[in-house]
């Protein structure tokens with residue numbers, strides 16, 4: 001059976017990639033892998049839906065057991081993609097989206113050279129700061145850390161296959177859907 005395609009969406013946090021990935025998941029009925037993290041849940045986040053929220057020892061145990069496809073420390077917390085969220089779906093011919101950071105994206109590319117790496121960003125840094133403040137989920141120190149890290153993350157854009165600039169939700173969803181559909185036509 002033909003394997004499914006893997007799409008990796010990365011970019012500065014606050015750029016809007018979660019919103020776009022969730023909308024595209026609904027529109028295309030495509031798999032969006034649920035990541036594991038040691039970060040504390042934000043208000044409204046549900047374990048098993050938004051993330052698998054783990055303690056540091058739980059995360060480290062899974063790491064030792066080789067359960068992660070990739071993992072990274074992002075903004076001082078661990079994040080990782082469980083193989084169980086990806087491998088069987090690809091093997092069954094289903095497409096999968098990973099919404100992960102740039103370090104994880106490059107680890108995935110090493111293991112899946114055909115993975116399509118999509119870099120997602122706001123038109124300007126001012127837009128990013130406005131969005132981070134607007135979502136009112138993070139304190140000032142966290143916002144500052146995320147802004148500082150976004151400058152480093154932007155350096156990875158050149159290692160990605162495609163970029164999406166998030167002007168509007170509609171445009172960005174359309175762009176991501178086109179990338180996914182074009183890849184499926186190629187096959």
Ligand code: 5GP
Pocket residue numbers: 010011012013035036039070071072074075079080081099100101102103104105
């Ligand atoms: P947040 O805490 O805002 O949900 O996510 C922070 C950052 O961690 C985002 O850039 C997000 O893409 C990244 N991230 C989420 N899940 C994973 C994962 O499984 N692996 C890696 N490497 N990064 C992740």
